[in-house]
Amino acid sequence: MFKIVTTQTMLEEAHNIRKKVFVEEQSVPLENEIDQYETMATHIIGYDKNDMPFATGRLRPIDNGVKIERVAILATHRNKGCGKLLMEFLEKVAKDQGYQRLMLNAQYHAQGFYESLGYQSFGETFMEENIKHIAMIKIM
Numbered sequence: 001m002f003k004i005v006t007t008q009t010m011l012e013e014a015h016n017i018r019k020k021v022f023v024e025e026q027s028v029p030l031e032n033e034i035d036q037y038e039t040m041a042t043h044i045i046g047y048d049k050n051d052m053p054f055a056t057g058r059l060r061p062i063d064n065g066v067k068i069e070r071v072a073i074l075a076t077h078r079n080k081g082c083g084k085l086l087m088e089f090l091e092k093v094a095k096d097q098g099y100q101r102l103m104l105n106a107q108y109h110a111q112g113f114y115e116s117l118g119y120q121s122f123g124e125t126f127m128e129e130n131i132k133h134i135a136m137i138k139i140m
Contacts, residue, residue, distance in 0.1 A: 005043035065101030
């Protein structure tokens with residue numbers, strides 16, 4: 001279901017999911033969504049039983065840990081447990097790469113979801129791309 005992106009085609013599929021979710025649904029400017037960290041990040045993509053791409057996320061080394069970013073699931077696949085499976089895969093990849101400290105900036109409405117996976121919020125809420133966020137951390 002989930003794989004590490006290893007080809008340009010897979011990366012384009014991941015970018016297309018992000019464009020649908022963040023650019024089209026949430027009005028994030030494309031030039032802000034596809035950023036300078038694309039080449040340094042480990043990208044993940046999820047394929048459904050029909051081999052259609054439906055989910056993505058990326059891991060980027062930061063400070064003394066890794067930051068989980070660009071977690072996106074197409075609307076057709078939401079609320080079916082796919083988010084939890086995607087996060088578990090991202091965490092496994094991070095652990096396999098030697099990271100124990102995971103960080104992310106959660107959209108505020110998703111804070112409870114990340115808390116259910118063991119993440120703890122810290123700091124104040126902040127605005128990013130006109131969307132309320134909260135920083136979160138998990139130590140594995």
